[in-house]
Amino acid sequence: MAFSTNQDLIPLVDLKSQSRAIKEDVLRRMGEVMDDARYILGKEVTEFEQQFAEYCGTGHCVGMANGTEAIHMALRALEIGDGDEVITAGNSFAATAFAIAYSGADAVFVDIDPDDFNIDTSIIESAITEKTKAIIPVHLFGQPARMKEILDIARRHGLKVIEDAAQAHGAELDGQRCGSFGDIGCFSFYPGKNLGAFGDGGAVVTNDPALAERMRLLRNYGQKQKNQHDMLGFNCRLDTLQACVLLSKMQxxxxxxxxxxxxxxxxxxxxxxxxxxxxxxxxxxxxxxxxxxxxxxxxxxxxxxxxxxxxxxxxxxxxxxxxxxxxxxxxxxxxxxxxxxxxxxxxxxxxxxxxxxxxxxxxxxxxxxxxxxxxxxxxxxx
Ligand SMILES: Cc1ncc(COP(=O)(O)O)c(C=O)c1O
Structure with missing residues (x-):
């Protein structure tokens, strides 16, 4: 597509202005990490997790490598996998469905409401089978999905709820933050997101301490202690340098x-x-x-x-x-x-x-x- 050069560009997203606003603070934080060379799971990761849990109104946050892995780890923590079905919206970014596939489960896509572009709660029940284990509503474009109806359906059918809040940092429904409604909320900090790192990043939030602990192990090779692998784990930790950026942006x-x-x-x-x-x-x-x-x-x-x-x-x-x-x-x-x-x-x-x-x-x-x-x-x- 040809762009004319005689008018200033208006980009779809402008990441440069934000970077300028936080540059000094980020460099200071990164300098401290470099001085101590604590690049993996440094104290900035824990500090960010505490701040982000508070921001979402949840008891726990676990930093992840990206939003896709956040959803994948959430499904693993809930022991959803081979032979299971997970219902989600048919119009999300592919990562929502890829994460379901990584877990071994099958994604079942449900149509959306033409007004708010989120999952149509009136047809979710028609997609439920004996294999269904969870619903993943996506708060698409920053608009909260209809969580009351979704939680009600989940309760009646004994299903887990994982929120894909990759596009909904700070979004609220009845004054409650997205990510805090279901069993687990998943976020992406991809650079263009409302809260974006200088590379990939993600997080899960939950009020369940056992689930939080399980996701903490899953993201770090299943290790409670170094070289003690109690479960099949993954390498999908939030990077300490990205946590520095996120801490700056939280302000x-x-x-x-x-x-x-x-x-x-x-x-x-x-x-x-x-x-x-x-x-x-x-x-x-x-x-x-x-x-x-x-x-x-x-x-x-x-x-x-x-x-x-x-x-x-x-x-x-x-x-x-x-x-x-x-x-x-x-x-x-x-x-x-x-x-x-x-x-x-x-x-x-x-x-x-x-x-x-x-x-x-x-x-x-x-x-x-x-x-x-x-x-x-x-x-x-x-
Ligand atoms: C709705 C949605 N879900 C999941 C993801 C995956 O996040 P990430 O790119 O950090 O893996 C994204 C963003 O890319 C997204 O927009």
Whole structure:
């Protein structure tokens, strides 16, 4: 796609501004780690785990190498694996389903609600079989899934709940933080996430001390003590240098989240009255806008028109997971995901990052309105 050079770039995500804001603090913290050369499971990892558990409102946090391994370790800790089925949303990033596959279980995809883009709780029960062991709701784009309904279904069917909160740091439902509703909450600190490291990182949170202890062992070769391997373990520890970055960013996360919400509000004001469908935000929730995803039947036209004006956009995600070759196994119950399929062709992520200015939002919105209005006029002429 060709980008014009005569207008400043508005990226989809801007990681450079955040790095500038924390550079000195991060370098100081990293310098301390280097002085002591304690790179693996240094005290910064423990310090971050304590802060992040408190932030999520959970008793425990265990740092992991990335968000995918966080979900994988959560499933292992709950002893879910071969022959089991795990229900999740059909429109997540592939990592949710890959983590289920790593555990040995089969992912069963459920269609989504066309308004909030999260798992449709009214059809979860139709996907439950005698093999089902857990539900993994995904708080997609920063919007909390309908946890009350999900927990109720899980309780009635004796299922575990693992939240994929990779895109929902600080998101809330009825004042309670995402990640703290289910048995285990899983986070990613991939650089572009609302809380992002300078590389890969992840974490699990839980209120169950036994599960926390099990995940602590699982992430470190199953070792309680050096060379004592009581279980099949993995190497998926959160890196100490990444914990330094995360500790620095924790000081800003609330401010940055509010800035994201402000950017979303500006978009709403600027795009009000167009036939673009804006992200739905539930009244009882705190949407943290990891992404600002709109819906339009003019997606390709809009994307290329914005690109011509040096505005980057993205598609999250272009294919329902059930269509990925790696998951084309026949499930116990046939899967139909009409809403996922329809949305995959119509969703578009507009630029969203905390440092985005009102002028930038206006420039994006103006560019969007040119295409949307053109379409409206075209419709009138026909
Ligand atoms: C919804 C979702 N789940 C899981 C993951 C996996 O996280 P990671 O990339 O840190 O492995 C991501 C992010 O990449 C994600 O967006």
């Amino acid at each position: 800003h996360i609330e401010k940055w989240t509010e800035q994201r919400r402000q950017v979303a509000q500006w978009y709403r004001e600027e795009l009000d009255g167009t036939d673009l469908l804006l992200p739905h935000a539930h009244d009882d929730s705190r949407h943290v806008y990891h992404l600002f995803v709109v819906r339009t039947s003019q997606r390709e036209q809009l994307m290329s028109s914005l690109a011509e004006q040096n505005i980057h956009t993205g598609i999250h995600y272009p294919n329902p997971l059930s269509k990925a070759a790696s998951f084309k196994k026949s499930p116990t119950i046939p899967i139909s995901l009409p809403v996922c399929s329809e949305l995959a062709n119509e969703i578009l992520s507009l630029p969203m990052y905390p440092e985005m200015t009102k002028q930038q939002v206006q420039r994006v919105s103006h560019a969007v309105c040119q295409v949307v209005r053109k379409q409206e006029l075209a419709n009138e002429i026909v």
